[in-house]
Amino acid sequence: DTAVSQTPKYLVTQMGNDKSIKCEQNLGHDTMYWYKQDSKKFLKIMFSYNNKELIINETVPNRFSPKSPDKAHLNLHINSLELGDSAVYFCASTRDRGNYGYTFGSGTRLTVV
């Protein structure tokens, strides 16, 4: 199936731990994103990569570090997790040229306890 896939789907961890979320797309898209959806459902962009190059880095604590080993993969590593990091994290991708919407992954629900 062509898709944007994220792992894991659920992540429960203690404060202070370090965790990673992985994302892969097989749509041939050039640009990938990380969005955070908080408890009020607001979708806020965190990072964007175009063909392995970081192009958007919003005001995100430097405990969050994205990594793109190739244009089909974008991972998110979070150090020293805090309670406020609890949210659903969505990966998304889109074609580079032209105006097209994003295809979202299924999301990772992160709960920090």
Next chain:
Amino acid sequence: GENVEQHPSTLSVQEGDSAVIKCTYSDSASNYFPWYKQELGKRPQLIIDIRSNVGEKKDQRIAVTLNKTAKHFSLHITETQPEDSAVYFCAAKEYGNKLVFGAGTILRVKS
């Protein structure tokens, strides 16, 4: 940067009625406006989009209108059904391929 406002935050309609959700944007350079539907526990999914050279687009029971002069766009759902119940997000594409989302509208269709 772009700012997108969306209204109403919640909307309840009777099955069969129409629903309208409105959004305004701030950046006159934005030229692409998608709408997403997110069911509970699921990913946002693109349901319709409109580009700035078009004023209206329709796909079966859903339609989107765009007024570039006033910088607002709207989603219209006719003959609503219970399965239309979800959170709907509007968005505007800022320069650099970044989508800025509205805060979302919870639509409840009562049968």
